[in-house]
Amino acid sequence: MIEIDALTKVYGSAQVRAVDEVSLRIGAGSVFGFLGPNGAGKTTTIKMLAGLLTPTSGRVRLGGFDVARQRSAAMAQFGALLEGSRNVYWSLSAWQNLMYFGRLKGLRKHRVAERAQNLLTDLGLWERRHDKVGGFSRGMQQKVAIATALIADPPIVLLDEPTLGLDVEATRTVKNWIAEQARELGTTVLLTTHQLDVAQELCDRVAVMRQGRLVADLPTRDLLDGFRERDRYEIRVEGEAPPGFDGVTREGVTTISVRVSDPREVYGVVERLRAQGAVLESLTQVRPDLEDVFLALVSEPSHA
Numbered sequence: 001m002i003e004i005d006a007l008t009k010v011y012g013s014a015q016v017r018a019v020d021e022v023s024l025r026i027g028a029g030s031v032f033g034f035l036g037p038n039g040a041g042k043t044t045t046i047k048m049l050a051g052l053l054t055p056t057s058g059r060v061r062l063g064g065f066d067v068a069r070q071r072s073a074a075m076a077q078f079g080a081l082l083e084g085s086r087n088v089y090w091s092l093s094a095w096q097n098l099m100y101f102g103r104l105k106g107l108r109k110h111r112v113a114e115r116a117q118n119l120l121t122d123l124g125l126w127e128r129r130h131d132k133v134g135g136f137s138r139g140m141q142q143k144v145a146i147a148t149a150l151i152a153d154p155p156i157v158l159l160d161e162p163t164l165g166l167d168v169e170a171t172r173t174v175k176n177w178i179a180e181q182a183r184e185l186g187t188t189v190l191l192t193t194h195q196l197d198v199a200q201e202l203c204d205r206v207a208v209m210r211q212g213r214l215v216a217d218l219p220t221r222d223l224l225d226g227f228r229e230r231d232r233y234e235i236r237v238e239g240e241a242p243p244g245f246d247g248v249t250r251e252g253v254t255t256i257s258v259r260v261s262d263p264r265e266v267y268g269v270v271e272r273l274r275a276q277g278a279v280l281e282s283l284t285q286v287r288p289d290l291e292d293v294f295l296a297l298v299s300e301p302s303h304a
């Protein structure tokens with residue numbers, strides 16, 4: 001369980017309110033997506049959760065422990081992947097990194113070794129386990145950093161852009177792990193990402209941050225349903241777009257995108273197309289995805 005109350009961070013003399021009175025409750029077993037455009041305040045929030053940055057005001061509790069007042073108990077609650085792969089030692093091998101961080105978290109040597117073997121095998125790094133992390137590709141370094149965050153099976157996992165720079169297969173592995181950690185072990189997962197397809201697939205709840213404030217905090221399904229009035233239809237017709245219609249023509253077929261407030265209005269559009277002599281190829285309803293919703297939320301005029 002992560003509890004955030006009126007968390008605020010004002011940076012330096014410029015008085016940048018990077019995080020402004022943010023409150024959130026994130027329950028056990030949930031994968032929570034923390035989204036927002038560049039500079040919204042996500043990393044600042046995660047750093048305060050991880051005890052790396054002192055809040056200007058407000059409070060964070062991890063597993064019931066106050067990060068400011070019960071620091072070591074709170075720190076024992078989580079594993080974190082922060083700002084890419086900077087939380088691993090580049091001069092150590094992948095194996096040494098995992099052994100070091102596992103022991104640091106208080107695990108017994110044989111338990112760390114067992115867990116490290118599973119993690120490195122799953123990520124396809126087993127053969128390279130004795131090579132220095134500094135000589136790894138960016139994606140491989142990221143994999144070691146993720147394994148390090150998960151080495152002790154912590155009840156809370158903070159992941160800043162976990163799948164950034166990973167190839168398709170590794171992205172799938174990491175997504176599966178995250179889902180499994182939450183579902184099977186009841187881990188609380190908080191992740192930030194700009195990859196909205198990853199968030200849509202993984203997160204049961206998402207919060208959207210903008211200019212330091214939350215502009216949404218809802219179950220993913222409800223958030224998407226709330227934007228159903230933005231349903232679109234894609235009408236494909238043979239040849240060029242008929243007069244009065246805009247569309248994208250590719251390989252002799254034009255796709256016309258239509259937004260209607262009532263699905264029955266689509267009949268009228270199809271009628272007008274027929275009157276123009278257009279030959280219909282297909283008609284598809286396109287539900288808004290998280291990217292559509294996100295763009296709508298962050299592009300609305302600011303009330304600040």
Ligand SMILES: Nc1ncnc2c1ncn2[C@@H]1O[C@H](COP(=O)(O)OP(=O)(O)OP(=O)(O)O)[C@@H](O)[C@H]1O
Binds near residue numbers: 036040041042044
């Ligand atoms: N050390 C710092 N000193 C001063 N201002 C900072 C500092 N770190 C971040 N900021 C400012 O705080 C605001 C929020 O930054 P933050 O890094 O938390 O955003 P973010 O949502 O993680 O962005 P991104 O998606 O680009 O990583 C920005 O205006 C940024 O310029």
